[in-house]
Amino acid sequence: MPETTVNVSTQNTKRINPQLENFKTMWRKLKTNRVAMAGGILILFFILVSFIGPLLTSLDPNSPDVSSRLQSPSSEHWFGTDNHGRDIFTRIIHGMSITLYIGFSSVAIGMVVGVFIGIMAGYYGKRTDAILMRIMDVFLAFPGILLALGIVAVLGGSINNVIIAIAIFSIPVFARIVRGSTLSVKKLEYIDAVRALGASDARIIFRHILPNILSPIIVQATLRVATAVLTASGLSFLGLGAQPPTPEWGAMLAAGRNYMWEYPHIALFPGLAIVAVVLAFNLFGDGVRDALDPKIKS
Amino acid sequence: MENPKSIIKVEELQTSFYTHKGEIKAVDGVSFDVPSGKTLGIVGESGSGKSITSLSIMRLLEDPGKIKGGKITFNGEDLLAKSESNMRTIRGNRISMIFQEPMTSLNPVFTIGDQIAESYMIHEGLSKKQALRKALGMLELVGIPSPKDRLKAYPHELSGGMRQRAMIAIALACNPELLIADEPTTALDVTIQAQILRLINGLQEELGMSMMLITHDLGVVAETCDYVAVMYAGKIVEYADVDTLFKSPKHPYTVGLLQSLPRHDIDQDELNVIKGMVPRPDDLPEGCRFAPRCPFATRLCEEKLPSLDDIDDKNQVRCWIYNDQWDGPEVNVKDDYRTAQSD
Numbered sequence: 347m348p349e350t351t352v353n354v355s356t357q358n359t360k361r362i363n364p365q366l367e368n369f370k371t372m373w374r375k376l377k378t379n380r381v382a383m384a385g386g387i388l389i390l391f392f393i394l395v396s397f398i399g400p401l402l403t404s405l406d407p408n409s410p411d412v413s414s415r416l417q418s419p420s421s422e423h424w425f426g427t428d429n430h431g432r433d434i435f436t437r438i439i440h441g442m443s444i445t446l447y448i449g450f451s452s453v454a455i456g457m458v459v460g461v462f463i464g465i466m467a468g469y470y471g472k473r474t475d476a477i478l479m480r481i482m483d484v485f486l487a488f489p490g491i492l493l494a495l496g497i498v499a500v501l502g503g504s505i506n507n508v509i510i511a512i513a514i515f516s517i518p519v520f521a522r523i524v525r526g527s528t529l530s531v532k533k534l535e536y537i538d539a540v541r542a543l544g545a546s547d548a549r550i551i552f553r554h555i556l557p558n559i560l561s562p563i564i565v566q567a568t569l570r571v572a573t574a575v576l577t578a579s580g581l582s583f584l585g586l587g588a589q590p591p592t593p594e595w596g597a598m599l600a601a602g603r604n605y606m607w608e609y610p611h612i613a614l615f616p617g618l619a620i621v622a623v624v625l626a627f628n629l630f631g632d633g634v635r636d637a638l639d640p641k642i643k644s
Numbered sequence: 645m646e647n648p649k650s651i652i653k654v655e656e657l658q659t660s661f662y663t664h665k666g667e668i669k670a671v672d673g674v675s676f677d678v679p680s681g682k683t684l685g686i687v688g689e690s691g692s693g694k695s696i697t698s699l700s701i702m703r704l705l706e707d708p709g710k711i712k713g714g715k716i717t718f719n720g721e722d723l724l725a726k727s728e729s730n731m732r733t734i735r736g737n738r739i740s741m742i743f744q745e746p747m748t749s750l751n752p753v754f755t756i757g758d759q760i761a762e763s764y765m766i767h768e769g770l771s772k773k774q775a776l777r778k779a780l781g782m783l784e785l786v787g788i789p790s791p792k793d794r795l796k797a798y799p800h801e802l803s804g805g806m807r808q809r810a811m812i813a814i815a816l817a818c819n820p821e822l823l824i825a826d827e828p829t830t831a832l833d834v835t836i837q838a839q840i841l842r843l844i845n846g847l848q849e850e851l852g853m854s855m856m857l858i859t860h861d862l863g864v865v866a867e868t869c870d871y872v873a874v875m876y877a878g879k880i881v882e883y884a885d886v887d888t889l890f891k892s893p894k895h896p897y898t899v900g901l902l903q904s905l906p907r908h909d910i911d912q913d914e915l916n917v918i919k920g921m922v923p924r925p926d927d928l929p930e931g932c933r934f935a936p937r938c939p940f941a942t943r944l945c946e947e948k949l950p951s952l953d954d955i956d957d958k959n960q961v962r963c964w965i966y967n968d969q970w971d972g973p974e975v976n977v978k979d980d981y982r983t984a985q986s987d
Contacts, residue, residue, distance in 0.1 A: 363753070363798065364752050364753055364798055364800060365753045471707070472707065534748060535743055535745050535748040535749045536748060536749050536750055536751045536752075538704065538743065538749075539741075539743055539749040539750070539811070539814075540751070540762070541704055541735070542702055542704060542735055542736060542740070542741040542743075543735060543736035543740075543762065543763055543766065543814065544731075544732045544733065544734070544735035544736035544737055544763075544766050544767060545732075545736075545762070545766055546729075546732060546766075549766070554751055557753050558751075558752075558753060
């Protein structure tokens, strides 16, 4: 038996989980990126608003009040009122949860399905890869909004159908990224090593490959929320998403369109809300991407 | 050549890669067996097919590689006839493998303990807690200091030698009958190499396993193996027990390899080399594959491939020189090699 070898360098060091360490490094880099942090704080603020906002406003977002139609912003109605006399500020606060719900759930569905397809294609390769990725290419060939438009047109306009439509056009984006990462991780020796250990494909995929390709998935998910919000508003604006009187921002924007010249505030505030949410997710997503990129050292 | 009961018997194994350039014969009719409890060394240069042979045994070839023919019998069972799920119960359990690169053969995001425990969880269906307890025992067995701490260490916290010990712990976790070590010490520095080899040898005796050691390092072979197969361009050119091979090598390639080792007992200005290059696997010579580099080669060598024949009860050699049909002058390969090469 061998004599004991003492390896000084590894003794008494604190246990560091490299994956956790990655996220810590990411966080350190992200913290120094003020623009991204602003985006992140905004996102937290929006989430907070979507939960407690509706509790803080006493006005009803949906019931019309003919006596106070088309009022400009005032101390009573901060963002003014619309053609039915509803308080726009209240409606925007209530719309926040709808917007975030659509954004998060559509991306979550698209991500789960896309990651699954991408891993299958990357891991099994050959015909599986060819078939799955050609289908993804077909989806990618349509401009996102057009595809979503088509899907909603077939399924009918409702918030849940908008979520399905956006999820579907998010799938190929995730599938592509995940396939690429899977291909590179699959070739690493430790994957051969666990296969030589008798591990099943499922075990290799979910235990050994997935944890190693999380970063690009996280970045993409963050950025995709912005796209999802924008597309959802677009669909509702076209009358294909949320139906009136739901306080969905895109639908509010569409309703305010007719009063654009006399009462621009009706369209302006929902529009600004959309811009703010999309901007926040984009800034934060960009920041996360930079922070996870080992080539960019801060 | 008669061997005691063998744990694994490989007969006429043919493994090819089917590429756009056509079929590439990486392993072309390789036969050997590993006697129970003994160590077989497979020696050869890069691209001689030694690693592909071991991957074929594990049935771990990646596309476009395919086992075209031959038979692999492990403890009386035909491995090539087994289903993939049957193979999985053998891999890591009854046949284990140690890889060359300890730096990249461990998953960076899991602890050493997790990775050793995985063997037990896959093959013995143990809970994580039980598996980790057994993993601790393995770490002690492979001589890792303060094993309790190491259990929770991540691969990047260990040195190369420690990682290779961890790899060995993973491979031996389920007490395999056969261990395939593919260049287990190549990535390590010389002092650590010696420790790892001693460890492997010690554990082999302790656990009574058989071993296949794949290497390009004849020094490693001399230290650890009982039998040696020398491979060249997808074929075994010489097969003998280790003493015979080092004392009286027969094949010109083996002789060339042995003579190219640096020697400490004589003053050498220049190291001996085998002239030329290994033939490209997609462009193999028609006759003996070593003929283009062989100082003794004749027309016969260039035209016809010799077979692997017993030349006495100790050696099997694939060379025309030892055949009745030999058309060249009488040679003693070992003694005449250097003079013939310099001509």
